[in-house]
Amino acid sequence: MEAIQRLKDSCADSKAYARRWKETTGGRVIGTLCSYAPEELILAGGALALRIVGGSGSISKADAHLQTYSCSLVRGALDDALNGELDFLDGAIFPHTCDSIQRLSDIWRMNAKTGFHLDVVLPVKLNTQSARDYMTAVMRKARTDLEGVLEQTITDEDLQTAVDTVNGIRSAMQRLYKLRDDRPGAIAGSDLHAIVRASMVMDRNDFLSSLALVVDTLERKPEPGSTAAKRIFLSGGVCNLPDIYGVIESAGGAVVGDDLCTGSRGLTGLVDTGGDPMDAIADRYARRAICPAKHAGITSRGDDLVRLAKASRAQGVIFLFLKFCDPHAFDYPYLKSMLDAEGIPSLLVELEAQTASQGQFRTRCEAFMEML
Amino acid sequence: MNGAEKPIDPEKEKRKIKSVGRMKDIMTHYYIEAKTADQTGKKVAWITSGGPVEPLIAMDVIPVYPENHGAMIGAAKMGVDLCEKAEAMGYAGDLCAYARADIACATVDGGPIGGLPRPDMLVCCNNICGTVLKWYEVQARYFKVPLFILDTPFSHTEYTREAHAYVRTQLDEYIAFLETQCQKKFDHDRLAEVGRLSMAGQRLWQQVLDTTVHRPAPMSAFDAFFHLALIVTLRGTQTVVDYYTELLDEMKTRVATGIAAVPDERYRLLWDNLPVWFRTRWLSDKFAAHSACLVADTYTSSWCGTLTYLDDSDFLGSMAQGYSRVYINIGTDQMADMVVDMVEKYSADGLVMHSNRSCKPYSLGQYDIQRIVQQKCGIPTLVIEADMIDARNFSESQITTRIDAFMEVLTGA
Ligand code: SF4
Ligand code: SF4
Numbered sequence: 126m127e128a129i130q131r132l133k134d135s136c137a138d139s140k141a142y143a144r145r146w147k148e149t150t151g152g153r154v155i156g157t158l159c160s161y162a163p164e165e166l167i168l169a170g171g172a173l174a175l176r177i178v179g180g181s182g183s184i185s186k187a188d189a190h191l192q193t194y195s196c197s198l199v200r201g202a203l204d205d206a207l208n209g210e211l212d213f214l215d216g217a218i219f220p221h222t223c224d225s226i227q228r229l230s231d232i233w234r235m236n237a238k239t240g241f242h243l244d245v246v247l248p249v250k251l252n253t254q255s256a257r258d259y260m261t262a263v264m265r266k267a268r269t270d271l272e273g274v275l276e277q278t279i280t281d282e283d284l285q286t287a288v289d290t291v292n293g294i295r296s297a298m299q300r301l302y303k304l305r306d307d308r309p310g311a312i313a314g315s316d317l318h319a320i321v322r323a324s325m326v327m328d329r330n331d332f333l334s335s336l337a338l339v340v341d342t343l344e345r346k347p348e349p350g351s352t353a354a355k356r357i358f359l360s361g362g363v364c365n366l367p368d369i370y371g372v373i374e375s376a377g378g379a380v381v382g383d384d385l386c387t388g389s390r391g392l393t394g395l396v397d398t399g400g401d402p403m404d405a406i407a408d409r410y411a412r413r414a415i416c417p418a419k420h421a422g423i424t425s426r427g428d429d430l431v432r433l434a435k436a437s438r439a440q441g442v443i444f445l446f447l448k449f450c451d452p453h454a455f456d457y458p459y460l461k462s463m464l465d466a467e468g469i470p471s472l473l474v475e476l477e478a479q480t481a482s483q484g485q486f487r488t489r490c491e492a493f494m495e496m497l
Numbered sequence: 498m499n500g501a502e503k504p505i506d507p508e509k510e511k512r513k514i515k516s517v518g519r520m521k522d523i524m525t526h527y528y529i530e531a532k533t534a535d536q537t538g539k540k541v542a543w544i545t546s547g548g549p550v551e552p553l554i555a556m557d558v559i560p561v562y563p564e565n566h567g568a569m570i571g572a573a574k575m576g577v578d579l580c581e582k583a584e585a586m587g588y589a590g591d592l593c594a595y596a597r598a599d600i601a602c603a604t605v606d607g608g609p610i611g612g613l614p615r616p617d618m619l620v621c622c623n624n625i626c627g628t629v630l631k632w633y634e635v636q637a638r639y640f641k642v643p644l645f646i647l648d649t650p651f652s653h654t655e656y657t658r659e660a661h662a663y664v665r666t667q668l669d670e671y672i673a674f675l676e677t678q679c680q681k682k683f684d685h686d687r688l689a690e691v692g693r694l695s696m697a698g699q700r701l702w703q704q705v706l707d708t709t710v711h712r713p714a715p716m717s718a719f720d721a722f723f724h725l726a727l728i729v730t731l732r733g734t735q736t737v738v739d740y741y742t743e744l745l746d747e748m749k750t751r752v753a754t755g756i757a758a759v760p761d762e763r764y765r766l767l768w769d770n771l772p773v774w775f776r777t778r779w780l781s782d783k784f785a786a787h788s789a790c791l792v793a794d795t796y797t798s799s800w801c802g803t804l805t806y807l808d809d810s811d812f813l814g815s816m817a818q819g820y821s822r823v824y825i826n827i828g829t830d831q832m833a834d835m836v837v838d839m840v841e842k843y844s845a846d847g848l849v850m851h852s853n854r855s856c857k858p859y860s861l862g863q864y865d866i867q868r869i870v871q872q873k874c875g876i877p878t879l880v881i882e883a884d885m886i887d888a889r890n891f892s893e894s895q896i897t898t899r900i901d902a903f904m905e906v907l908t909g910a
Contacts, residue, residue, distance in 0.1 A: 192854075192882075195861055224627045224857040228858060231828050231862055232862055234654075234828075234830075235829065235830055244651075246650040246651055246652075248650070248663065249630060249650075253670070255667055258663070258666075259650075420630055420646060451591070455588070455631030455634070455635065456631070457589070459635070
């Protein structure tokens with residue numbers, strides 16, 4: 126589809142896109158390192174949030190700062206920063222997540238030349254009142270800090286407008302996800318992946334109008350989708366490899382849902398409108414689908430996974446984790462056993478962001494599909 | 498060979514720290530008490546090494562430390578076996594080896610003491626890492642017992658007002674949690690007393706560690722690794738105060754009589770990160786053979802490093818800061834400053850950093866600390882790639898070569 130192609134083209138190279146955006150609009154670009162970065166605040170401050178999900182190539186400079194036992198996202202991102210590939214950034218925002226990002230933030234602050242540096246030290250647990258109060262306090266502080274570094278006030282009206290845009294994106298994405306669930310194959314996995322990527326890169330208002338076009342077209346002119354393919358649910362962290370989808374599809378599967386960090390996880394939950402916007406924003410970050418580096422109960426992620434996999438009538442779940450990712454690796458055994466208990470088979474795939482051994486992945490995928 | 502036949506080296510005998518025996522007795526007694534808790538009706542809480550133990554002591558709950566147990570597993574060279582078991586359960590081999598070993602141990606009651614007593618509750622404080630959160634979630638599911646999480650936000654550059662208020666509130670929640678679990682009222686006067694003992698213990702521990710500013714040092718970091726167990730596990734009790742008083746006396750006597758940890762000490766080194774538990778003796782001998790003594794380390798001093806934030810007269814009120822601002826819950830640059838201070842304080846000639854595959858929050862950032870120390874102190878530094886208990890991540894030949902090369906630089910040979 127043309128509309129999708131335009132979306133894909135415009136941000137195939139996210140750094141080039143952001144640089145161009147900066148030149149044409151004169152606006153500021155802020156790098157963000159996790160899906161908990163407060164998008165609404167950045168947008169309200171008139172800046173572009175550019176999600177950094179790994180590096181662009183082999184590691185050279187990062188090795189002097191990070192041991193080889195940190196995940197490829199962390200090493201790749203630092204490498205880009207040290208190589209000057211992110212020098213166009215006006216600043217970087219580090220929400221607190223895993224132990225590796227925690228230290229990456231320090232190393233980045235001490236060595237990278239990417240403008241201002243803000244840490245947003247969110248609560249790790251989200252299921253108590255005091256944690257939620259802290260979440261709100263941290264978001265308010267982030268707003269003040271942003272106002273400081275951007276040297277401008279962020280008004281409640283700015284926030285409301287930003288919330289409307291981001292809510293619009295999240296609702297349209299939900300429609301797209303629903304569409305895929307209803308008619309697997311109606312949109313190729315790699316296309317959906319590209320759209321999710323674009324949602325973390327593009328000017329959010331431009332993105333929203335393009336997205337709306339895509340969703341409207343798809344909803345109006347239903348492509349048949351494929352009925353024979355095995356329904357697959359993807360679970361895990363950052364997946365930056367569009368090729369994965371092609372492999373799954375050619376092995377006879379169709380992705381019908383996901384809880385990926387570079388997928389549905391950051392897109393869940395709308396910000397309530399009508400009340401105090403800061404309270405509402407904080408509340409949404411506390412309520413959204415959680416990352417394994419956070420706590421909302423000892424089986425909350427497993428319950429969610431089972432619920433989502435069942436809702437999408439998944440025949441199998443493929444876990445995608447980056448090697449050396451602690452939070453995901455700790456959750457895997459119990460997630461797997463909860464799926465087992467429901468009779469949902471699963472496959473674990475450990476990824477290295479740049480060098481997925483595609484051949485092996487293909488073989489394992491094929492074997493998995495046959496088994497389903 | 499039994500004791501009677503063993504030829505006694507009087508030199509070695511003289512250098513042995515006499516308090517070791519008493520320490521072993523205390524720890525044995527502690528573990529027996531913990532393991533028989535079900536018979537005595539006492540409750541057992543598993544708690545993370547950086548967690549606030551004082552409220553547990555005040556409630557007569559026996560604190561048990563899976564990390565201390567992990568160290569024992571490592572020292573007994575049982576780490577690999579248990580880690581492999583965890584891997585067979587589906588846990589990735591890159592995860593913290595304490596966590597892997599403990600998760601596996603719980604299912605088979607393995608390890609040197611036949612497993613830890615079953616917990617009645619779990620207390621997890623994330624001031625040391627995010628790993629403990631995931632690890633305690635695993636154990637909460639396994640044992641089906643309540644989990645209390647004390648969330649201590651990381652201080653990259655500042656300890657914020659917001660974080661302080663949050664942690665302070667959680668301390669009240671912690672107390673309420675204990676009241677529910679123990680079904681009795683919390684005694685605040687008792688906590689104040691436990692707090693005073695805790696601080697007294699910490700001050701004594703710091704004084705013990707400080708005796709190594711003397712040349713030659715009466716003890717080494719390897720000794721500190723051993724004697725650390727009490728300040729971690731029984732902080733807040735009179736036992737700890739008594740023990741460290743005795744140990745401090747012994748160290749003072751050694752200083753006065755010139756008994757050194759390493760005979761003919763010529764080089765003084767600082768150690769960073771956790772010990773390599775299954776190779777402490779080997780490493781100690783290795784450095785001693787070069788007349789080098791590891792006089793201090795960043796690890797054992799973490800259990801007395803926040804004394805400046807604690808307040809005798811308002812222990813509960815000051816705990817939020819005391820527990821939030823521990824050594825690895827702060828920015829890498831602040832950690833570097835502390836290492837630089839230690840180099841100066843202990844007149845270290847070199848820095849040895851253990852890049853510990855198991856512990857990301859402690860190890861990531863070490864290369865930057867290394868550079869800062871080199872710049873500010875102008876001393877040689879060495880990074881050893883290893884692991885605290887997973888011996889599969891230890892290459893003896895490689896480490897020997899690196900230590901030898903490092904010592905050559907240091908001695909200017
Ligand atoms: S992939 Fe895992 S280890 Fe890497 S940044 Fe994300 S949560 Fe952290
Ligand atoms: S060794 Fe490191 S990762 Fe493991 S529990 Fe201790 S602080 Fe956490």
